[in-house]
Amino acid sequence: MVNITQFANAKITAFVQLTNIFVKYYYYYLMNLIIVGTVAFDAIETPFGKTDKIIGGAATYISLAASYFTAGAGVVSAVGGDFPREYISLLNDHGVNTDGLEIREKEKSFFWSGRYNADMNSRETLTTELNVIDGFKPVIPGSYQGADLLMLGNLSPDIQISVIEQLTTRPKLIVLDTMNFWIENTPADLKRVISMVDVLTINDSEARELSGEYSLVRAARKIMDMGPEFLIIKKGENGALLFSGSRMFFAAALPLEEVFDPTGAGDSFAGGFIGYIARTGDVSFENMKTAIITGSAMASFCVEKFGTANLVNLSKASIYNRIQQFSELVRFTDIDIT
């Protein structure tokens, strides 16, 4: 027979559990992540085949990858009248808010096409048509204000700055992605936006270019001196490094049987990273490690099929299993040299 104290304890336990579930789901559905970047058309050619114009763009990959971890993401971008409504529905079906996606009926969407070489590590750009992104002035919807997290996908630094300046309260964490084009063409604007953010993500050659240092440890120190508390250096098939102060973490990339199309890998990485931060609400170095592994897992899914084909249809179980593979890949028994 259950006595009074046991009964009271059971009630308290049940209450605590329900509260936890409530907080978890409240947080999950709260609009707490703003994603800025292109929503666009891509046409891709690889040694395995080629696509017509398909949905692409940094904000597309970021928000699809993040959507598996939070229902509180909203996109800021612009598309032309030529952009199929079902592509927008695709984002909405993944729980992504598109209040901040401006549709300019009379203009054309951003379009990029490129061809990958046989090793899949290098590519040439065949076409870049800025179209609606040329002179784009983002407007942040009122419903987005107060978000905890801001993910600035690769775009011109002045657009990225304009977004930060429109926010009425500074997010708890601002993550910036950029690329060599801005390092070379708008260095002053780029340095300004870098000084405004908490996390910068760039690849290894860009880190070297930006810092003038070959050693990534030295490059990281110089770049963090420019402002960001955290720096993520992406090395493609060779993994990613997280730096903060004197701390360092390395996330291996999972060696894959076949890389089918690398397009969007970096953005899927960013999406998995910021999505996991959004889910956990934890911006500590320790939690960022797991977030980077999550990002690496999303990137590994991305490259297995053309464009977003693999990203749109993942199960929680497959994501969990993939992350376990990352965990097992680097696990070893401690040394005994006593």
Place this chain on the structure above:
Amino acid sequence: MVNITQFANAKITAFVQLTNIFVKYYYYYLMNLIIVGTVAFDAIETPFGKTDKIIGGAATYISLAASYFTAGAGVVSAVGGDFPREYISLLNDHGVNTDGLEIREKEKSFFWSGRYNADMNSRETLTTELNVIDGFKPVIPGSYQGADLLMLGNLSPDIQISVIEQLTTRPKLIVLDTMNFWIENTPADLKRVISMVDVLTINDSEARELSGEYSLVRAARKIMDMGPEFLIIKKGENGALLFSGSRMFFAAALPLEEVFDPTGAGDSFAGGFIGYIARTGDVSFENMKTAIITGSAMASFCVEKFGTANLVNLSKASIYNRIQQFSELVRFTDIDIT
């Protein structure tokens, strides 16, 4: 007061402890690892400076690195009369047996000189004088027979085969290192020796060249089909992969503030790897993971100074601490996506 049973238990415990210590040290000092490779002169030029002729060669780096883990290593190689006796004493001082190091007074030692480019990732060979290694026919001393482990450093495949064929009992584990030169120039001999060994270590571009596959996962499968149960693919500053059957392990390289001289890094890696196997006597996949981390640690020490300068003077504590850094570099908290 101690009663009889306690006293008996204490005696048994002491006996077991002493036996363990005896077994450990017996094993430690047992001649159980044969290292084959060049013992030679190197002259190195890097952006940080240049050296005169200093001690080098695969077997030198391998045995110095291994010496921190076992006192049971012996070298098989040949040097000329020009080779300073203090260089040989250096190996002996590290507990390395040199019964198998032939001194041909009338010949000259193998000599290599090279220059590293600014990025330290590529180098050009300025001189290669085979000298005493040209036509070298290794003779295995009787004292080396019965060794558990054979480490074949980079040399021509026919020399490597001749060593295997001279052993009266097949070692428990044969590890083979090779390079692109032999893939291109003596492919038949190379394939023959590959078919005779348990572990092959090569770098990523060599794995691609040898297998004709770009994907390292596919390349690994093809190479293991040639014979070896284990394959280690070295990726320099991007770490190393261990494959066996469908199992895979990745060892990150520790990002370093400064790489001073990469000469001998691959051989130090091999030395730390085989040294740890010699110490533990365990050739399982699980133990090889820790052995690879140990090898990576020894390589990271090697590149911090010119030639063998850093390898000759390490403490057990510094090695242990370095390995802890490798462990911390990749450790992360498990994901929670329930």
